[in-house]
């Protein structure tokens with residue numbers, strides 16, 4: 223079992239979270255903030271090519287091709303989260319019903335947030351809405367940590383551009399790198415300094431960056447070696463002591 227209490231700053235694992243999570247003790251995590259695959263592979267029409275401009279990336283990442291069933295997450299999430307903990311899960315429209323079916327009966331509260339992306343991919347053909355919103359499932363039980371600020375700062379709606387500029391990693395590029403600003407907003411509301419934040423689908427470590435910026439501790443798990451290595455580098459760049467453990471346990 224991981225000695226979570228004694229992790230002073232953070233630990234990162236290159237592993238399959240379905241295996242690695244089993245090593246996390248019961249009721250040891252204050253906040254799960256994660257961004258699992260979206261099961262969008264069936265909806266992709268591939269990259270869009272145009273004669274008059276560069277192609278638009280609409281391709282599906284390899285990691286999204288394996289179907290993730292929200293129900294597969296319930297037991298481990300319930301087991302590791304503290305009674306006063308919170309859970310936030312980024313997802314897409316096609317899975318929100320499945321998350322509701324799997325999680326609503328298991329927690330006192332099931333809510334959702336909307337992240338409005340102010341710079342979504344344009345719709346060149348002008349044939350539909352822009353895909354400018356992403357959903358975030360929010361779960362907790364009575365007595366959960368909640369740092370309510372002003373009424374007008376507690377809307378379940380947040381706006382920000384998608385991750386870009388110097389924040390966006392160039393090598394490797396992660397197609398769904400989340401902006402640290404959004405993650406910090408959630409971490410501020412739903413945890414306190416010194417708390418342990420877990421992201422078991424950490425990609426290039428954005429949740430870890432936000433957690434360390436706000437003086438929380440962090441456990442990150444990522445299956446892909448390249449993304450994992452990028453997270454190691456990225457978190458080492460934050461002014462915190464490093465204690466990284468590497469473990470490969472591919473399950474598929």
Ligand SMILES: C[S@@+](CC[C@H](N)C(=O)[O-])C[C@H]1O[C@@H](n2cnc3c(N)ncnc32)[C@H](O)[C@@H]1O
Pocket residue numbers: 237238239240256257258259260285396398399400401422423424425426427428429443444445446449
């Ligand atoms: C939506 S992305 C997360 C992106 C992340 N929020 C960021 O800002 O970089 C989902 C990630 O989960 C990883 N993943 C998929 N299945 C996994 C598994 N079983 N265990 C650990 N990581 C997994 C993928 O490789 C991918 O990087």
